[in-house]
Amino acid sequence: MDSEDPSVSRFREFLRIKSVHPNPDYAGCIAFIQRQAQEIGLEFHQVNFDPPAEFAVWVTWRGTEPSLKSIMLNSHLDVVPVDESKWDFDPFSAHKASDGNIYARGTQDMKSVGIQYLEAIRKLMASGLKPRRTIHVTFVPDEELGGTKGMVPFVKSPEFQRLNVGFGLDEGGACPANSFLLFNAERALWQIRITVKGNTGHALHFIENTAAEKSRKIINAFHTFREEEKGKLGDLAAINLGNVTTVNMTMIQGGVQPNVIAPEIVITFDLRITPKWSQIEAEDFIKKVCTDAGDEISCEYILKGPVIPETPMTPENKWWTSFKSACDSEGIELLPLICPGATDARFLREVGIPAFGFSPMNNTPILLHDNNEFVNENVYLKGIKIYEKIIQRLWMTEGE
Ligand SMILES: [Zn+2]
Structure with missing residues (x-):
């Protein structure tokens, strides 16, 4: 031994x-x-x-x-x-x-x-x-x-x-390459439940202003945004994930029976808000999606973690200067990123x-x-x- x-x-x-x-x-x-x-x-x-x-x-x-x-x-x-x-x-x-x-x-x-x-x-x-x-x-x-x-x-x-x-x-976290990961911020976890109400009736008509039509606008708006955010990732998806907001539709509920237009649809979304956004910007975005989709729409937050600003990696932050100089003296290459998790x-x-x-x-x-x-x-x-x-x-x- x-x-x-x-x-x-x-x-x-x-x-x-x-x-x-x-x-x-x-x-x-x-x-x-x-x-x-x-x-x-x-x-x-x-x-x-x-x-x-x-x-x-x-x-x-x-x-x-x-x-x-x-x-x-x-x-x-x-x-x-x-x-x-x-x-x-x-x-x-x-x-x-x-x-x-x-x-x-x-x-x-x-x-x-x-x-x-x-x-x-x-x-x-x-x-x-x-x-x-x-x-x-x-x-x-x-x-x-x-x-x-x-x-x-x-x-x-x-x-x-x-x-x-x-x-x-x-x-x-561990890094498979020669560099070392450094997290200076995290994304905030938000979960929202949107309740959409609309006109109901027999499913053989073209009834106006249904919950389904309004839900479609909401789902489309979030998925358009989802595509835009995904597009920002580029090749380094795993590394850049913290720099963008993810949104995913995780639940959808509603309807009474197959031949009746659903009077109410409830849609749940999971969002991970990047600190590149402010809390107000994120709130306004969600509010606008709901308002643009029509009337009788309410949004409730199931979870709403605060959007916390990044710890600066600039000379004004004297702790960063100390940390960085220690890493430099050890020949450490840092890979700074926003932690996608918590x-x-x-x-x-x-x-x-x-x-x-x-x-x-x-x-x-x-x-x-x-x-x-x-x-x-x-x-x-x-x-x-x-x-x-x-x-x-x-x-x-x-x-x-
Ligand atoms: Zn841990």
Whole structure:
């Protein structure tokens, strides 16, 4: 047996804790993190909300200038379920193959990142460095269920206020190429239910102003828009998806019987609103589609997440300058994009804290939520070095 880097062993130990839905072992995770904090010599904190299934834990490395805004390094503890029959290895054994690939649920999403933050701090502390700004490494539950038991109550809590966070890092994604993905925003999820009423009668007539005619206008308008947005994607569809708004008709209901003109039709659309649009522009667009289609049309929002502006990647954002200079010094090529899905970072941006999504995993196939999720141990170890540099540059950031 060749000896394994202890950073890799600790990562594999973390992966073996079954924090998988629907019954994640959060107690096991918390005990693990508390032990890491003790070993490294960091403060451990926990807050339980009401109900007690809602919580957050964090590990703090106190800065030499503690009045300055702090840096938050966030990850979620939970992982999505597995279909074990589709895996080559037990997804909670953290099997390491001879090529160094470590297979387990959570290797990419996102236990790697959580432990890399801690390993980077462990190394920085061992070399005798002291941070200027305070660093908080936060761990939250239930990101995969929308964050309602973790990040959502956490950002609203007085405990969070006291952390005085100025900037946050959260998850990004694996990149099959040599570059690294960087998310600076996310799309907002909207779901709308449009109820269309119209004249009814026997289906052998040309009855005017029917619900079906009006529905056709609405469906056409949304699909014309859908084609326009799709057309903007170009060749890099997967990368540009966050820059456009998707709209899909997901449900249609109505009618009484085959020979009666439907008096009412209900159509449901799922929209993912790009932050390239403002909330008002998006609302106006939907309103216009409904108004143009005729009378007796009402629109109700089932879901309406806020459209949150992008965290700027310009020199005015001093956190970006620090982050970018760290990446430059490590020879990292960043691929900035708007996350087409949703992560806990949106709750930070929503309360006005600039945040980036970044997972240092390049040359790695995208296997988040997929079978045989893995990361190579060399990619993982390089990621720790990258975080060492990023954390140092971030704590040197100018300003309050
Ligand atoms: Zn995740």
